[in-house]
Amino acid sequence: MNAEARKKALRTLFAPVADKLGYKFHPSEEDVDFLLEAEVSLEKRYGSPYCPCQALSKERAENMKIVCPCIPFHREHYDAMKRCWCGLFVHKDVTDPSKLKQIPPDKFKGPGKAG
Numbered sequence: 001m002n003a004e005a006r007k008k009a010l011r012t013l014f015a016p017v018a019d020k021l022g023y024k025f026h027p028s029e030e031d032v033d034f035l036l037e038a039e040v041s042l043e044k045r046y047g048s049p050y051c052p053c054q055a056l057s058k059e060r061a062e063n064m065k066i067v068c069p070c071i072p073f074h075r076e077h078y079d080a081m082k083r084c085w086c087g088l089f090v091h092k093d094v095t096d097p098s099k100l101k102q103i104p105p106d107k108f109k110g111p112g113k114a115g
């Protein structure tokens with residue numbers, strides 16, 4: 001499968017998962033395409049569509065927490081930001097993702113304590 005076809009397939013696979021979690025794809029086609037392209041490269045290299053914005057470790061169990069869409073593993077943190085770490089997904093009610101702030105994981109203390 002070529003990269004374009006795989007990007008399309010990932011999009012189709014991810015959409016219902018994100019939807020169930022209350023998220024949608026970022027409204028910018030360009031951003032979505034860029035991130036999916038990176039995931040396709042990572043998948044080719046490492047076997048899974050890992051997050052393009054989080055570093056892989058040597059621990060397989062840890063790495064499984066950053067296979068896209070990684071929202072279930074970071075639910076409280078992402079819900080507080082209304083976006084996933086990369087911004088590939090945003091909460092369904094978000095119309096302008098540029099207003100959303102990234103909260104570094106070490107600054108996120110838990111629900112209701114963002115920042």
Ligand code: SF4
Pocket residue numbers: 035050051052053066067068069070071084085086087088089
């Ligand atoms: S942060 Fe976003 S793009 Fe990265 S793996 Fe998680 S859901 Fe996917």
